[in-house]
Amino acid sequence: MSRNPERNDRKSGKKGPVKPVFNPRSGDASAGARPGGWNPNPPAKAFSTAAPRAGRGKVDADGFLWGRHPVLAALANPARKGMGRLLATAERAAEIEREGTANGHRIEVMDAPTLERLLPAGAVHQGLAFKVQPLDGVALEDLAEPAEGIIVMLDQLTDPQNVGAIFRSALAFGARGIVVQDRHSPVLAGALAKAAAGATERLPCARVTNLSRALERLADLGWRAVGLDGASDERLETALDHRPTVLVMGSEGDGIRRLVAEHCDVLARIPMPGGFESLNVSNAAAIALYEATRKQRPLD
Incomplete structure (x- = not known):
């Protein structure tokens, strides 16, 4: 993940009071959840993660x-x-x-x-x-309600191998689902699905038009956004806590875009005492998921 001083700009705190929720598909994302907590091993669900829309390119x-x-x-x-x-x-x-x-x-x-x-x-x-034909994904609210656990947001990641590996790690660590921008993310098939080893069929994915607005909506629903930025002074382990967390991962080359970073509550880096400047984004996501899960509940 590249270093970009511009991404140090950020907003802190909540994005306003919680608003009433309109959720036309209430309950889909929480199927199989444990009472009073989030389910680290979600069952296979009757959904897929790639809704057919104009401009998304050829599968x-x-x-x-x-x-x-x-x-x-x-x-x-x-x-x-x-x-x-x-x-x-x-x-x-x-x-x-x-x-x-x-x-x-x-x-x-x-x-x-x-x-x-x-x-x-x-x-x-x-x-x-x-x-196969792409099937409908889930609405953002389906991932966000109830506000418990971890959601992963991918900001314009385009490499199918990386995205597939992140799906696999997110499922392994019990994440609620993945959020991507509809126009700048690969189709969940082919090489991506192969790298995900079946995770794209089991992990919900919400495709949204605008990631910044999606972060605002998630904040309204009680989520805290932690963006990964190698140039941040904040260490990942101190930035994370027990609260519902959106882990925001930036693109392979440029990292998190400025406006998306400004909608994160905090930007944090993974300490690398070996002196190497950056990690592959899928490796960074796996580390972040481990740390976030460890902060929220004991690991078996």
Whole structure:
């Protein structure tokens, strides 16, 4: 994550009184939560994380997921029932039939070279691919209510490997979900879904038009935003506490944009005594998620 002195500008404190909430899909994000607390191991839910909208670009390889973990996770998602084209080598098809994981999808059996020709060059498909259409994500309020736990916000991250790795870490540490800007984030399929190892099917994602306004809304709902900035004087472990936390991660090159940083309650850095200037953003996200989880509840 790059150093940028401009990102030291920030606002402190809450963004005004809590306002009445209009939530047309009340309860979706908290399904499976423990009474009085947040659920560190959320169950698979009937949603996906990529709502089709104009201007979002072409889905990887015409909407394909590939690899064992992403495909099996998609097959287990109730929202995928009765849709999609499931392709498998004979060995994988036999495994799916034996374990009963097709969930009503008809398997098209083909040899590995034929399957490879349908996917991008170098795709590690492990004998499985699933052609799907994007499904609706969740509303911001669905992630935010009740105000408990951790939400991860990604400010214009574009590398599919990094975004996929962050989804995987966020699910592992029990985050409530991911918030991205609709126009500047990759489609949750293909290489991203492969890097996420199925997490994109299990972790809610809200696509918003404006991240700054989303942070204002989250503040109204009782959330505190902590942005990661390598140039900050504040250390991450002192910036975090037990309160509901939005971890804001900046882009691979420029970090958090100025206006988004100004809507964070605090900017903080990960101390690096080894002297190296920065970490890969997905590695930084994993460290931040660990620290934030440790502050909020004991780790098993």
